[in-house]
Amino acid sequence: xxxxxxxxxxxxxxxxxxxxxxxxxxxxxxxxxxxxxxxxxxxxxxxxxxxxxxxxxxxxxxxxxxxxxxxxxxxxxxxxxxxxxxxxxxxxxxxxxxxxxxxxxxxxxxxxxxxxxxxxxxxxxxxxxxxxxxxxxxxxxxxxxxxxxxxxxxxxxxxxxxxxxxxxxxxxxxxxxxxxxxxxxxxxxxxxxxxxxxxxxxxxxxxxxxxxxxxxxxxxxxxxxxxxxxxxxxxxxxxxxxxxxxxxxxxxxxxxxxxxxxxx
Amino acid sequence: xxxxxxxxxxxxxxxxxxxxxxxxxxxxxxxxxxxxxxxxxxxxxxxxxxxxxxxxxxxxxxxxxxxxxxxxxxxxxxxxxxxxxxxxxxxxxxxxxxxxxxxxxxxxxxxxxxxxxxxxxxxxxxxxxxxxxxxxxxxxxxxxxxxxxxxxxxxxxxxxxxxxxxxxxxxxxxxxxxxxxxxxxxxxxxxxxxxxxxxxxxxxxxxxxxxxxxxxxxxxxxxxxxxxxxxxxxxxxxxxxxxxxxxxxxxxxxxxxxxxxxxxxxxxxxxxx
Numbered sequence: 001x002x003x004x005x006x007x008x009x010x011x012x013x014x015x016x017x018x019x020x021x022x023x024x025x026x027x028x029x030x031x032x033x034x035x036x037x038x039x040x041x042x043x044x045x046x047x048x049x050x051x052x053x054x055x056x057x058x059x060x061x062x063x064x065x066x067x068x069x070x071x072x073x074x075x076x077x078x079x080x081x082x083x084x085x086x087x088x089x090x091x092x093x094x095x096x097x098x099x100x101x102x103x104x105x106x107x108x109x110x111x112x113x114x115x116x117x118x119x120x121x122x123x124x125x126x127x128x129x130x131x132x133x134x135x136x137x138x139x140x141x142x143x144x145x146x147x148x149x150x151x152x153x154x155x156x157x158x159x160x161x162x163x164x165x166x167x168x169x170x171x172x173x174x175x176x177x178x179x180x181x182x183x184x185x186x187x188x189x190x191x192x193x194x195x196x197x198x199x200x201x202x203x204x205x206x207x208x209x210x211x212x213x214x215x216x217x218x219x220x221x222x223x224x225x226x227x228x229x230x231x232x233x234x235x236x237x238x239x240x241x242x243x244x245x246x247x248x249x250x251x252x253x254x255x256x257x258x259x260x261x262x263x264x
Numbered sequence: 265x266x267x268x269x270x271x272x273x274x275x276x277x278x279x280x281x282x283x284x285x286x287x288x289x290x291x292x293x294x295x296x297x298x299x300x301x302x303x304x305x306x307x308x309x310x311x312x313x314x315x316x317x318x319x320x321x322x323x324x325x326x327x328x329x330x331x332x333x334x335x336x337x338x339x340x341x342x343x344x345x346x347x348x349x350x351x352x353x354x355x356x357x358x359x360x361x362x363x364x365x366x367x368x369x370x371x372x373x374x375x376x377x378x379x380x381x382x383x384x385x386x387x388x389x390x391x392x393x394x395x396x397x398x399x400x401x402x403x404x405x406x407x408x409x410x411x412x413x414x415x416x417x418x419x420x421x422x423x424x425x426x427x428x429x430x431x432x433x434x435x436x437x438x439x440x441x442x443x444x445x446x447x448x449x450x451x452x453x454x455x456x457x458x459x460x461x462x463x464x465x466x467x468x469x470x471x472x473x474x475x476x477x478x479x480x481x482x483x484x485x486x487x488x489x490x491x492x493x494x495x496x497x498x499x500x501x502x503x504x505x506x507x508x509x510x511x512x513x514x515x516x517x518x519x520x521x522x523x524x525x526x527x528x529x530x531x532x533x534x535x536x537x
Contacts, residue, residue, distance in 0.1 A: 056436065057435075058432055058435055058436070076435050076436055076438055078438070080436070081436065082432075082433075082436045084429055084432065084433070086429055088429075089427040089428070089429030089430065090429040090430065090432065090433045091433075092430060092433075092448070092451070092452070093528060093529075093532055094451045094452075094454070094528045094529070103433075103437060103447075104436070104437035104438075106443075106447070107443065134528060134531065134532065136532050136535065136536055137535060150433075154437070
């Protein structure tokens with residue numbers, strides 16, 4: 001039986017609080033194949049971030065399993081990179097841009113090789129020549145590019161992204177979306193992208209998974225029928241874009257497991 | 265490098281004018297002091313000029329600048345301060361990192377540490393005399409014990425405040441414990457650690473003098489009490505001058521080190537505020 005790149009089975013997570021147990025993830029299963037671009041959308045407060053943290057190995061789930069390449073993960077696996085929402089709290093202010101990008105490679109690659117990867121990654125995100133700046137000298141959009149370059153430098157097979165474009169302005173956001181699609185093709189990666197923005201998920205992905213409010217279950221698994229490469233104007237105007245978007249939006253709105261007895 | 269110069273020119277004019285104005289006040293006050301003491305002629309208040317000249321003759325007129333008196337009266341104090349502070353920094357940073365990184369250890373020792381910190385350093389002088397004797401080790405341990413708290417608690421809170429995002433980035437890069445400590449935790453906490461180093465140094469000087477007032481045979485504190493008891497008021501003032509100079513110069517030295525080590529932070533502040 002061929003294994004998927006990422007396999008999630010019966011994932012279940014409970015936060016223990018002094019007011020009782022809070023079920024965040026309730027029996028989630030899905031698989032991501034190699035070279036897919038899968039988005040996970042859901043209302044705020046659903047377990048999107050928790051889900052991503054368990055997938056990355058940063059958080060140990062209460063139950064269920066996550067496997068990368070058929071191997072069950074325990075801690076952060078090799079071949080995985082992650083881009084966080086808050087670039088300010090994930091790029092190191094005491095390191096220059098180049099050193100930030102090289103950071104995950106220190107100890108695994110030689111100096112010359114590190115520099116080459118750093119240059120290549122910065123060039124891929126359109127920041128060649130910026131390696132001697134500090135991250136805080138750059139705009140928000142540029143900082144998030146540095147964070148993406150740092151992830152690229154690891155040459156990951158799977159890149160996890162936690163609402164990476166949520167804190168930049170709309171113009172920068174569409175630029176970053178197109179940049180992401182470009183580097184994905186260039187580096188041949190599989191991407192799992194978390195967002196609360198249905199439009200963004202449809203525009204970027206080959207498949208969209210919708211989640212309900214907590215306790216979160218997967219409510220939809222929709223294949224996006226749009227052709228690639230995508231274009232900010234024509235793709236978003238395409239009838240398929242419009243119908244897929246409304247389909248997902250409706251699924252999110254309808255599906256509220258325990259919505260009525262939620263106030264218990 | 266280009267950005268460094270932009271930051272530099274932005275504050276450039278202020279950097280030169282402001283200290284100059286500060287020096288002007290100091291010079292004016294010293295001039296008043298000089299005139300007042302010279303006209304007054306009091307035995308207890310020598311003129312600042314006499315004090316500075318006495319310091320020069322006493323300590324800086326040797327064949328190779330420093331005199332024998334300098335090595336007898338000043339060097340022992342510098343040594344005690346340096347060793348005492350070094351111990352305080354190493355112990356303080358180590359324990360601060362340990363309790364900052366481990367919630368369990370913090371819960372176990374925090375109340376005890378707060379209780380021990382509440383003890384003013386000089387209170388332990390009699391105890392130190394009994395336990396460690398009257399030698400150098402007594403003075404060094406007193407300095408180390410008193411100066412360890414600010415550095416310890418500053419490190420502790422700085423380590424606790426390291427953004428979780430930095431640590432998550434380290435985990436995704438599959439960093440080990442040592443690499444996490446040296447490449448993320450310590451650099452991220454460095455500004456807080458430096459603040460602790462400054463405070464502990466100021467405290468260390470106070471403790472140095474306190475320790476040299478009791479059962480000492482050399483050092484600045486000893487010289488101070490000796491000259492006071494033998495009514496050598498010019499010498500007494502000279503030792504007071506030496507103490508202020510010690511405080512001032514150590515702060516200057518630390519600022520210089522801090523400017524180099526935390527240059528990214530100074531620049532960041534200049535740009536983002």
